[in-house]
Structure formats: structure tokens, C-alpha cells
Amino acid sequence: MQVIITDAWMAKSRAFHLSGAKLILSLLGLSFVLMLVSAGLYHWVFLKGAREGWPIVGSLVRLVVKDEFAQRDRYMRENIEVLAKKLGEMQAKMLQLESLGERVSGLAGVNPADIKIKPGQGGALVNGRDLTLQELDATLADLDLLANQRTDVMTVIESRLFEQKIKKMMVPTQAPVHDANLGSTFxxxxxxxxxxxxxxxxxxxxxxxxxxxxxxxxxxxxxxxxxxxxxxxxxxxxxxxxxxxxxxxxxxxxxxxxxxxxxxxxxxxxxxxxxxxxxxxxxxxxxxxxxxxxxxxxxxxxxxxxxxxxxxxxxxxx
Missing domain, CATH: 2.70.70.10 (Glucose Permease (Domain IIA))
Structure with a gap:
């Protein structure tokens, strides 16, 4: 392809020879430049319109922002519901652990009343309404405190059971001779x-x-x-x-x-x-x-x- 450019008086002219590959590259370059210019104009128009409150542009911007916030809110609500469900399951397991701890403490000779622990709480998860982040955070804090208390109780029980095991091992209850008949008694x-x-x-x-x-x-x-x-x-x-x-x-x-x-x-x-x-x-x-x-x-x-x-x-x- 040959392109000839002349001035207004036809005195000078200049010819360009474009092959197929050069023509395609030229078209691609021109398209890329047009895209950059269009994106820049679009961005400038929306920013200027949003800042100066142009009627049509301002409405479009508010609509886009409103939809974005709605999507974020829906996403947050769904995640809070999932967390609340998992938190409820954790509370149920903590109650089971508390019951197990009471039974084991009885076997270890530990009175649960002697260990100061805070009663289990968690009404926020069963009140029939959506939770807020503040309620979720407060419930997590209560569960963390309760878990630390249960850990303390289990540590005391473990210590007591270990002490009992040591005492049992130190009492002479094993026969000193295996498979032997008893002769003279005490x-x-x-x-x-x-x-x-x-x-x-x-x-x-x-x-x-x-x-x-x-x-x-x-x-x-x-x-x-x-x-x-x-x-x-x-x-x-x-x-x-x-x-x-x-x-x-x-x-x-x-x-x-x-x-x-x-x-x-x-x-x-x-x-x-x-x-x-x-x-x-x-x-x-x-x-x-x-x-x-x-x-x-x-x-x-x-x-x-x-x-x-x-x-x-x-x-x-x-």
C-alpha cells in the first residue's frame, strides 16, 4: 500500500510505502491510542461531573456507589451469618467440654466449686435476629475467656490425676515374686x-x-x-x-x-x-x-x- 502526502500548492509531495505487516501494526497502534484517549476522557468526565454535581453524571455515580455498598453489605451480612453459625457450634462444644470437665473433676477429686469460673454465656447467638459486629466480637471474647478457664480447670485436673498416679505407683501393691505361692503369713x-x-x-x-x-x-x-x-x-x-x-x-x-x-x-x-x-x-x-x-x-x-x-x-x- 502506498500513501502520498502533498502540500496545499502541490509543490511538494512525500510517499510512504506500507506493507501488510506495517499497516496492521499502524492500525493497532492507532486503536490503542484511541482507547487511551477515550478512557482518559471518560475518567475525566466522571470525576469532574461527580465533583461539580452534573445532573446526569452525578446520578450515575451515586447509583454505582449505592450498588457497590449494597454488594459489600450483603457480602458482610452473609459472612456474619456463617460466623454466627460456627460460633454457635463452638458454644455447644464448650458446654459439652464443661460437662465433661465436671465429670472428670469428680474422678480426680477436684470440686468444681473451688475453681472460680465464669458461667457460660452466649444469648446473642440465639436471640432470633441478625448479629452486629460488636455482638460477634463480644461473644468471641466471652468464648476466649471461657476457653482459658476450661484450660485452667483441665490443668488442675491433670495435675491431680498425675499426683494420684504417682501416689499409686509409690504404694507397694505389686507382688514381689511372680507366680509364687504364699508361705508363712503375717x-x-x-x-x-x-x-x-x-x-x-x-x-x-x-x-x-x-x-x-x-x-x-x-x-x-x-x-x-x-x-x-x-x-x-x-x-x-x-x-x-x-x-x-x-x-x-x-x-x-x-x-x-x-x-x-x-x-x-x-x-x-x-x-x-x-x-x-x-x-x-x-x-x-x-x-x-x-x-x-x-x-x-x-x-x-x-x-x-x-x-x-x-x-x-x-x-x-x-
Whole structure:
């Protein structure tokens, strides 16, 4: 394509040669320029009309703004309704958690009345009208406070349950010898050596030499020595002035000061000291006074009652 441009007197002329590609690029450039000019004029007219209050332009601007605000309001209302629904579900779960906390606190021995908590609230979500952002924010604040209070309650309950578990682990309720019959029981009996009546201060468990001896509860070894009466002896302190004694062992695997776990192997059955045969002599002392170990073992239900009743080995062991 050839374009010729001349002046008014036809004295000068200039020719331009446009190929197909150049023509298309020229048209695209011209269209882009026209679009920019149109957009600038449109923007300038609307701004000037809105600022100066032109009748037609001002009405159009107000209509556009009104529609935009209506869409925003509808969007906000829909989102508030969704949040309110989820907030209601959270309140229901908090009430369930409160009920569960009361039941668990009873098991832990914690009186909920002793813990100051704010009663559950949330009437704003069930009043049958649309919520405002202020009401939504206030309800969220109440839920946050309630959640913190429930956390405090659960922390106290967890602490109490842990304390009870520790105390239980420190009470000698586990049998010191597994699958062993019970020989001499606690109380008065005829001494197998002197033949006279004497107080037997523990329980005897006749077993084969080398049978493992286990700690009846967790604690700290306070004595590990050879005693003229008890032979190889171990004493474990469980706190609260409660001590267990394991006597006549052939081998001992712990020493004074060791921290012992419940059910840990501490020695093996033997016949050292004042003994007439291989067995474990097991004692429980509270404030230094011998107690009947069978009461503790029965509390742990580790020795069936039928086994205890039928187990009557010769009273020739201590």
C-alpha cells in the first residue's frame, strides 16, 4: 500500500510505502491510542461531573456507589451469618467440654466449686435476629475467656490425676515374686528354729533359688547390706514413711541411693541369713512399724484371693 502526502500548492509531495505487516501494526497502534484517549476522557468526565454535581453524571455515580455498598453489605451480612453459625457450634462444644470437665473433676477429686469460673454465656447467638459486629466480637471474647478457664480447670485436673498416679505407683501393691505361692503369713506363729511363738513381721514366698525379686512400688533404695537375720537385704523408701524390705536374697542388683521403678528387678531369691530354705521374706513398714503386706497386695489385686487361701507352705521359713 502506498500513501502520498502533498502540500496545499502541490509543490511538494512525500510517499510512504506500507506493507501488510506495517499497516496492521499502524492500525493497532492507532486503536490503542484511541482507547487511551477515550478512557482518559471518560475518567475525566466522571470525576469532574461527580465533583461539580452534573445532573446526569452525578446520578450515575451515586447509583454505582449505592450498588457497590449494597454488594459489600450483603457480602458482610452473609459472612456474619456463617460466623454466627460456627460460633454457635463452638458454644455447644464448650458446654459439652464443661460437662465433661465436671465429670472428670469428680474422678480426680477436684470440686468444681473451688475453681472460680465464669458461667457460660452466649444469648446473642440465639436471640432470633441478625448479629452486629460488636455482638460477634463480644461473644468471641466471652468464648476466649471461657476457653482459658476450661484450660485452667483441665490443668488442675491433670495435675491431680498425675499426683494420684504417682501416689499409686509409690504404694507397694505389686507382688514381689511372680507366680509364687504364699508361705508363712503375717502374724504370730511357731518359730521354725526356736520352736517358740514369735511374731512373723512379713510374708514368705517359697521359690527356686535365682527367682527374680521385683520392687513392689517405685522408690529409693535406703539400705542394701548383709544382715545377720535377713541375709542379703534391700530396703526401699516409697515416701510418706513407707518402706518395703526384701530379705534372704542370693544376689542383689541395686545399691543404696538407686532410684527404683515399680516392678524393677532388684534381686534374686536365696536362703541367706536366718533361713531354712530358699524364699523371699517381704515386709512393709509404716513409720518403722511392720504392717501386714497382704493388705497392700490385695489392694493391687495382683494376688488372687483363692491363691492366697490355698497357699500354705510349711512354716519352716521366715
Amino acid at each position: 502374724g504370730w506363729r511357731i518359730d521354725p528354729i526356736t520352736g517358740r511363738s514369735a511374731l512373723h513381721t512379713g510374708l514368705d514366698f517359697p521359690s527356686e533359688p535365682g527367682t527374680p525379686i521385683y520392687s513392689a512400688a517405685g522408690g529409693v533404695v535406703v539400705t542394701q547390706e548383709f544382715h545377720s537375720q535377713y541375709g542379703n537385704m534391700v530396703e526401699i523408701d516409697h515416701g510418706n514413711d513407707l518402706i518395703t524390705r526384701y530379705a534372704h536374697a542370693s544376689k542383689v542388683f541395686v545399691k543404696k541411693g538407686d532410684l527404683i521403678k515399680r516392678g524393677q528387678k532388684i534381686a534374686e531369691v536365696g536362703t541367706t541369713g536366718r533361713s531354712t530354705g530358699p524364699h523371699l521374706h517381704f515386709e512393709v513398714l509404716v513409720q518403722g512399724v511392720p504392717q501386714d503386706p497382704q493388705k497392700f497386695l490385695n489392694a493391687g489385686r495382683h494376688l488372687p484371693a483363692t491363691q492366697v487361701a490355698q497357699a500354705k507352705a510349711p512354716a519352716a521359713q521366715r
